[in-house]
Amino acid sequence: MDENNNQQTSSLYQFIDVLPQYTTINTVYQEILRNRALNFDEQCQITDFHNWLKNRENFEKAVLNFILSTDKKKQFPIVSMLRKLINNNIEIYKSNHTFLDEIDTLAVSSKRPxxxxxxxxxxxxxxxxxxxxxxxxxxxxxxxxxxxxxxxxxxxxxxxxxxxxxxxxxxxxxxxxxxxxxxxxxxxxxYVNNIFKKICESGIFNLAILDNYFPNETNKSDSKYSNFQMNEGKYFDMEIISKIHKECNGAQFESLTEIELYSILNLLPANTQLIIKNREKTRMCYLVSILYDYLKLENKTEWRTLILKSIGIKEDFYNSKYKEPVSETPSRESKDFAQSISKIFV
The missing domain is CATH 1.10.287 (Helix Hairpins)
Structure with missing residues (x-):
């Protein structure tokens, strides 16, 4: 167990340090798959890795520091290599997620030597x-x-x-x-939690951050996950998505990951659909209206049309219902919801 990694969870690190960490973890993944078993030392390694890297703000700061401190000509091969390592990690998980997600990590910890x-x-x-x-x-x-x-x-x-x-x-x-x-x-x-899926999700978020700061290199990338790129100034950043997810996930719509919500609201390819929960369609109309007002784009009407279609709300229903949570006589639930959502965009 690497306790130093746990202590570094909230601290900054050098961008260049991420490459050998991903290399090591990908090797650990291959060993787990080869042996068809996870031992406690491997569980500690991947958990420490996740705790070290999961803070997206720290990763973004490391990227910014790398851009400011590294010659531009040297940036491309380093970023390209990291992108490849992250994609490899995601691909390993995607191809073996059934096996990896079903590993009883609590038992691995309990039965450790x-x-x-x-x-x-x-x-x-x-x-x-x-x-x-x-x-x-x-x-x-x-x-x-x-x-x-x-x-x-x-x-x-x-x-x-x-x-x-x-x-x-x-x-x-x-x-x-x-x-x-x-x-x-x-x-x-x-070290009792199974975090293979979380590592994959962190990797996809980190790819999105790389795509944001290295857009030219993104165009050259053949990564199947590059569709998580968000064009500069278009739609919603991850900070907004995370706040909406925290407020609405499992409440207004069936549970989704932040990544899935990010893809859906940014009209990106997604492996799932947003399913509105019973009696929440009116509040979802209000959420769409707030998101629509937040956009500063010429084609934001097109976004609204597409997002309403994707979540199964007809435009005439939307037009008749979206103001209800801020009407003169809203229900207590709608009033509280409107206040909570409004705070996100203050």
């Missing part, structure tokens, strides 16, 4: 043996006291003190081992 278990068992035996000896001495001392054997009482009392001290030492050793095990279990608890 732990030498402390052997040490505890061994120490427990020594402590128990010392307790048996102490118990025998105390029984003998009690018998001698009943019989008034003064010389024997004196000898057994000293022996009891000696054995009692040894027993306390063994108890302290056992307690220390149990404390170490508790700390080990606490650390291991950070």
């Amino acid at each position: 732990n030498f402390l278990n052997y040490q505890i068992d061994n120490q427990q035996s020594q402590t128990n043996a010392q307790w048996v000896e102490l118990k025998e001495i105390r029984n003998s001392l009690e018998s001698a006291s009943w019989n008034g054997e003064e010389s024997k009482i004196e000898r057994l009392t000293k022996e009891e003190e000696r054995i009692s001290t040894l027993y306390e030492i063994e108890q302290e050793k056992l307690s220390a081992l149990y404390k170490q095990k508790a700390e080990s279990d606490t650390t291991a608890s950070k």
Whole structure:
């Protein structure tokens, strides 16, 4: 387990450091697939990697620092290599997601090799043996006291003190081992989640960031994931999408990933559809109207037409319902929803 990686979760890193990290993780993926099994060390590696890289703001800052500090001619091969590594990682996951997503990572963590278990068992035996000896001495001392054997009482009392001290030492050793095990279990608890899908999602977001800052190179890329690029100034950035996702996912529409919502609202190819939940169509009309007002484009009417079609709302229904959450007599749910959505675009 690399605890340093966990400590770096919220800290900045160098853009160039991402390449060897992705290379290592792709190798780990191949080993997992070759063995058709995941061991605890591999689970720690990929979890530490995800924790290190998952902060999109830090990745974007690393990209900006790279642009400012690196000669433009040297940027292309480095970005091209990173793009290739990320695409490889995504492709490995996409091709094997059924197997990877079904790995019981909790069981992997619970069954991890732990030498402390052997040490505890061994120490427990020594402590128990010392307790048996102490118990025998105390029984003998009690018998001698009943019989008034003064010389024997004196000898057994000293022996009891000696054995009692040894027993306390063994108890302290056992307690220390149990404390170490508790700390080990606490650390291991950070590695119980299956995060293969999350790593894939982070990779797609990072590709989108690369596409945003290196648009010329994007045109040369043959990546099947390059459709996540968002033309500069067009539609909605990831920050807006994330806020809408947090507010509406599972509430106004059936659960989607941020990536899927990003694709749908930006009219990009998506592997799923946005399904409006029962009795939420009016509030979705309001959301579309707010998004429509947010756009500063000449063709934003075209966006509205296409997005309404994609989510199954007819334009005449939209025109009659989109103002209802901010009407004079909205329902309590619609009023609260309108206030929450409006805060996103302040």
